[in-house]
Amino acid sequence: MASSSWQLDSLIRWVTTNYAEPLDAVQRTVRIAYVVFAFCAALFLGALKALVVGPIAALLLILGNVGVILGLFPAHVAWTVYSLLKTNCMNAALKFAFLFALPVLFGLWLALSIFGSGLVGVGYGFFTPWVSTFEAFRQNSETKKFLHCIVDGTWGTIKGSCTVVRDFADFCYHSYPLYLKELRESTHDHQPHSIRLMEVPSCIVVGLMGLIVDIPLYTVIAVIKSPYMLFKGWQRLLQDLISREGPFLETACVPIAGLAILLWPLVVVGSILLAIISGIFIGLYGSVIVYQERSFRRGVAFVIAMVAEFDEYTNDWLYLREGSILPRPRYRKRKVSHSTEFSVGSSTARGVKIGSGSSNAPAMLVPNLAPSRSVREAIQEVKMVQIWEDLMKCCEMRGKELVDANIITSVDLNEWLRTKGSNQETIGLGLPSYAFLHSLLYSIKAGSGGFLLSCGIEVTQLNRPQDRLLDWFFHPVMVLKEHIRVIKMGEDEVRFLEKLVLFIGNIPSIDTWDNGSVAPQDALRAAQIQAISRRLVGMTRGISKFPTYRRRYRQVVKQLITYSLDQQGSCRSRSTISVSSVEIMPAEV
Numbered sequence: 001m002a003s004s005s006w007q008l009d010s011l012i013r014w015v016t017t018n019y020a021e022p023l024d025a026v027q028r029t030v031r032i033a034y035v036v037f038a039f040c041a042a043l044f045l046g047a048l049k050a051l052v053v054g055p056i057a058a059l060l061l062i063l064g065n066v067g068v069i070l071g072l073f074p075a076h077v078a079w080t081v082y083s084l085l086k087t088n089c090m091n092a093a094l095k096f097a098f099l100f101a102l103p104v105l106f107g108l109w110l111a112l113s114i115f116g117s118g119l120v121g122v123g124y125g126f127f128t129p130w131v132s133t134f135e136a137f138r139q140n141s142e143t144k145k146f147l148h149c150i151v152d153g154t155w156g157t158i159k160g161s162c163t164v165v166r167d168f169a170d171f172c173y174h175s176y177p178l179y180l181k182e183l184r185e186s187t188h189d190h191q192p193h194s195i196r197l198m199e200v201p202s203c204i205v206v207g208l209m210g211l212i213v214d215i216p217l218y219t220v221i222a223v224i225k226s227p228y229m230l231f232k233g234w235q236r237l238l239q240d241l242i243s244r245e246g247p248f249l250e251t252a253c254v255p256i257a258g259l260a261i262l263l264w265p266l267v268v269v270g271s272i273l274l275a276i277i278s279g280i281f282i283g284l285y286g287s288v289i290v291y292q293e294r295s296f297r298r299g300v301a302f303v304i305a306m307v308a309e310f311d312e313y314t315n316d317w318l319y320l321r322e323g324s325i326l327p328r329p330r331y332r333k334r335k336v337s338h339s340t341e342f343s344v345g346s347s348t349a350r351g352v353k354i355g356s357g358s359s360n361a362p363a364m365l366v367p368n369l370a371p372s373r374s375v376r377e378a379i380q381e382v383k384m385v386q387i388w389e390d391l392m393k394c395c396e397m398r399g400k401e402l403v404d405a406n407i408i409t410s411v412d413l414n415e416w417l418r419t420k421g422s423n424q425e426t427i428g429l430g431l432p433s434y435a436f437l438h439s440l441l442y443s444i445k446a447g448s449g450g451f452l453l454s455c456g457i458e459v460t461q462l463n464r465p466q467d468r469l470l471d472w473f474f475h476p477v478m479v480l481k482e483h484i485r486v487i488k489m490g491e492d493e494v495r496f497l498e499k500l501v502l503f504i505g506n507i508p509s510i511d512t513w514d515n516g517s518v519a520p521q522d523a524l525r526a527a528q529i530q531a532i533s534r535r536l537v538g539m540t541r542g543i544s545k546f547p548t549y550r551r552r553y554r555q556v557v558k559q560l561i562t563y564s565l566d567q568q569g570s571c572r573s574r575s576t577i578s579v580s581s582v583e584i585m586p587a588e589v
Helices: 002-086 092-138 142-151 155-185 197-243 251-293 296-317 345-349 375-380 384-404 410-418 425-445 468-487 491-502 507-511 523-543 547-588
Strands: none
Touching (some): 002 155, 092 142, 155 547, 197 251, 197 296, 251 296, 384 547, 410 425, 425 468, 425 491, 425 523, 468 523
């Protein structure tokens, strides 16, 4: 028995030694064959779906957006001219300069918006079905992969085109007038901006010079460096493929990364178009430099210096040699606050020295060729859609509480929907501000160092979405959260803050809600709480201008109307039952 056992062990060791590597090689070959077959099949099926669905989705998006642009164009012109004439933040000379530049700005708006709508329509309509086919490989079971390969990106792409048109219409019809309203009304407490009439011609000349100089030179620089960007991007993607990093880390994502290799030339073409568009706005920004520096010479210096800035900026992104051989005259004689200009913070964040004046230069649009993150890192990052969904969920939950307390009724909600939110600030701003306040209080009570969502996910500086819109709000939200935590409000003060936030400081409406709050007797304490309420409402007002916000919030209001009617129906049925029982009792007696 011992001898036979030894012989069996020897046989197992011999088989393991001689056939382990061939078996691994066979498995690798099968896996590679599967990936190649899956990629080719998804490429063909995605192209077929793109040819069928793409024209419909693209046509809906293009016609819808162009219809909104042309239909609202007279109203946009009238609103803008009225706001410029009505505002008190500019003197007469500056208003004249803006009115003179309005035809150019509106011409750019028409050209770029229509061109952008066509580009987005074609890109979204034809490439979304394609990408959705490859995304189906992330499903676990083979049956789900096959089903999602066929279904994904068909009807959803058409619905997505309609959603894009609706969000764009919301921005043009609701958000833009709100910006103009703030321009007319938020300037009484600030020193008005002024310009001398003799400086207006200088601004016009420098703006035209910027368009003539920057657009062609930006185009030449982008076209010259585009071949290097093409091969550099392919090199980065192939390195990730060989080393199994970035999008190639997971086997299920390899087909998607293969599609990225094929479509990289389109990214290069898109970067050239973005460089041209950047040249338009940066050239026009020379007029702002003339106004800020009160110098025609420094405006011309800005136009020349920004060509060198763009050359050096693209060198940094493409990992070419530092600096630029182009001249870079100094165009600043004093430091300008970051709130008045854009920043090129991407390069400085990597520790690359851009040069004098670059921190105040307008942002330029160039794709990043830095090593891509792994799929696991991307999955761990909180998505913007999660934050949106959590915000709407909190609005719905807090709204139901207020409906149960009879603070908000179905009449108020219907009134907000009918009047497009113009006269009902309690529903349009108070309710989301109230929900936002409770989210901050929830984060503070949980001891979170960031922003804690209702689902338990903590949004911090490390895992927050890398979204430009969120950059404008995340830090102020953290500052406000720390301010609320530091002052340590009592329960009655929190109730008072709830009333201030919900009713937007409307004293008659505040008195109608008895929630057990007590106004602070200390004037400093009351001022602190009122300042917090104003900042909360201001942040919510800024968020409400985002295109997707209005569509999502209207769905929340409709759900609250349904909930309110259900509650009224249940109360009415209970009262009917109680009355009938009272009428039956004497007859039985």
